Structures are given as structure tokens and as C-alpha cells.
Amino acid sequence: MLIMRSTDESAAAMQDLDFEEVIATMGRFNEELINAGVLVAMDGLDDPAEGVVVDYSSTPPVVTDGPYGETKELFGGFWVLDVASKEEAVEWAKRAPLAGPGMKAEIRRIPTIDEFPQDNSWIQRERAWRERTGQL
Secondary structure (H helix, E strand, C coil), rough: CCCECCHHHHHHHCCCHHHHCCCCCCCHHHHHHHHHHEEEEEECCCCHHEEEEEEECCCEEEEECCCCCCCCCCEEEEECCCCCHHHHHHHHHHCCCCCCCCCCEECCCCCHHHHCCCHHHHHHHHHCCCCCCCCC
């Protein structure tokens, strides 16, 4: 998974860009991923001011509306890729249209269900659900 990350400052700077050009640039990159056959899923995230945070450090959990005040980084969206290696994911991430100070892509591997204990009843239930919904 390539996770788009930005700082408050870089997110604010994005507001000054031509939205149509941003969409076109992102669209060209997404089309490259599609044409290469590696794109599994992708989406952008809504403005943090529209979100909430559920903090589980107390009981009951505390819910805080966005914006979140002081943040060092924000997640802006993601791509899920089906690639052969971390190195291949890095090469795709280098091509992502995320240029600018504070813009980053974090790469995280998504383990498959086959990597979990198959004799566990919860894993068996999840596998059955994935099969029913066409995810396996």
C-alpha cells in the first residue's frame, strides 16, 4: 500500500494549485498503474476537518471532531498495488505525483489471509466472508 502523507503546510499549498491539473496529473499516474496491471484499489480521503478521531486511551473512548489541531502529518489517500517486491513498490512510489515539501508516500505491505493461522476460527470466518464476497 502506498499511503499519501502530507504536512499541514503542504496540504495548504495544494489548495493553491489548479484542481483540474491536479486531477489530470493524478489520473495519468493512476492510468500508468492500471496499464501496468498493478493497481488493486485507490482512493483519496476527505478533508481532515470532516473527520473524527476515536481515542482509546480512556474508557469510554473519547471522540474528537476534526480538524485535529496540531498535526505533523496527515494521510491524504492511498493506492493498493499488487507488485512482486518492496523494491518495485518503491519504484512506483518514486513516480507518484506528490512533489513538494512535506509530501511523502509511506509503503506498507498488506499481509494475505494465508499468512495467518488457518486453524483459527476467526480466520476461517474471515476467509469464508472473503470467499462469499469475491475477495478470494
